[in-house]
Amino acid sequence: MRHLARRAARFLLIALALAVTACSGSEEDASAPRTDFNIGWSIYAGWMPWPYAQQAGIVKKWEDKYGVKIKFVQVNDYIESVNQYTAGKLDGVTVANMDALTIPAAGGKDTSAIILGDYSNGNDAVLLKGADGVAGIKGRQVYLAELSVSHYLLARALETSGMKLTDVKTVNTSDADIAAAFASPDVTAAVAWNPQVTTMKGVAGTKAVFTSADIPGEILDLMVVDTAVLKANPNLGKALAGIWYETMSLMARQDAEGAAARAAMAKLAGTTPEEFEGQLATTFLYADPKAALMAMASPDLVTTMTRVRDFSFAQGLFGQGARSADAVGMEFPGGTTLGDKAAITLRFDPTYMQLAADGKL
The missing domain is CATH 3.40.190.10 (Periplasmic binding protein-like II)
Known part of the structure; x- marks a missing residue:
């Protein structure tokens, strides 16, 4: 993307x-x-x-x-x-x-x-392992391309759940590397865009807890x-x-x-x-x-x-x-x-x- x-x-x-x-x-x-x-x-x-x-x-x-x-x-x-x-x-x-x-x-x-x-009506997503909602992101390291639309999507996701960017720690990760990084068991939270999102959703236990479809337009x-x-x-x-x-x-x-x-x-x-x-x-x-x-x-x-x-x-x-x-x-x-x-x-x-x-x- x-x-x-x-x-x-x-x-x-x-x-x-x-x-x-x-x-x-x-x-x-x-x-x-x-x-x-x-x-x-x-x-x-x-x-x-x-x-x-x-x-x-x-x-x-x-x-x-x-x-x-x-x-x-x-x-x-x-x-x-x-x-x-x-x-x-x-x-x-x-x-x-x-x-x-x-x-x-x-x-x-x-x-x-x-x-x-x-x-984007779902092309961008917040992905978590072992959680069913945005609340599960608190305290996690979130892998994403910092200062990008992914960072903006993360901020909006946190806002809708009463949290702030200070409730997580971001790890700057390039679009070329993020899918491979998310395959690691140690990485449990990420924000990305298609086509990477499609690949990352295939990792066991992963759920898209917030997407650009939640903030249409x-x-x-x-x-x-x-x-x-x-x-x-x-x-x-x-x-x-x-x-x-x-x-x-x-x-x-x-x-x-x-x-x-x-x-x-x-x-x-x-x-x-x-x-x-x-x-x-x-x-x-x-x-x-x-x-x-x-x-x-x-x-x-x-x-x-x-x-x-x-x-x-x-x-x-x-x-x-x-x-x-x-x-x-x-x-x-x-x-x-x-x-x-x-x-x-x-x-x-x-x-x-x-x-x-x-x-x-």
Whole structure:
């Protein structure tokens, strides 16, 4: 899923990335009209429609319509894809809401979320051995990718049971190592995401005591684009929306053509059609632009992002210079804002989903 394990030097990397961006003059380039764009993606069930669309010719159709060229660039390490976007090497990237806030936006890069793609609806889970509920976690060592959505899920699980993060001890574990670590009898608590969760649930005595399905709509997956690039090149946003919703329409079909599309996505993700279907079952895809618009305009999104930013600030993810959770400004549909209005760097922009919903693409 969203690989967030290696954050030890995250602020140094962000600072260096922004310095490189400034020195290369890419801010000037960002605000200039152009036709060629690079969009980063990494393997996750909710993001596989993008490379599939390129493979299936859907991307070319929308490129031709809007006179643009879009290269979808696979980055095997998720966090590296977000760093490359922050550095200006990519014009957009697939990213989780928390990371859009804590990496580019917190680093000062003005970013627009233009497509609300899905939310994790069970892909992320708190796993315990020998316990039937969250209460059994108290006092345990919990293995997870620290300062990630797994850490956020743990905090929410503890909160619902009247506990705090201080009631457990976390052990930072990479996504590559967590399934193997959990196989050890000495490791009795972990938080992870699919496909690792599926493997880990197979360990004897293991139960998922809390999942992202218990906090629907909080772990969101987005397509974000550099705001300056988008402003100068609105056809990029139109093409991306067209690509996404045409692919969603095909993917949702319960016939041979839909099954073939999903099987092709599974192959691109390096998994079997059966395993991919299982991951989709715990991913709530916003296949209908009207549904995505409603979710983006809902007060629930502001509530979710308030929780996310408060957690992020408490964990030091806004950097040493941030004096409060309001340090990073966010803007939502209808002009609602959260945080510093003079420092808005994360915008939930419904413009292109609205065009799709209105049939105007």
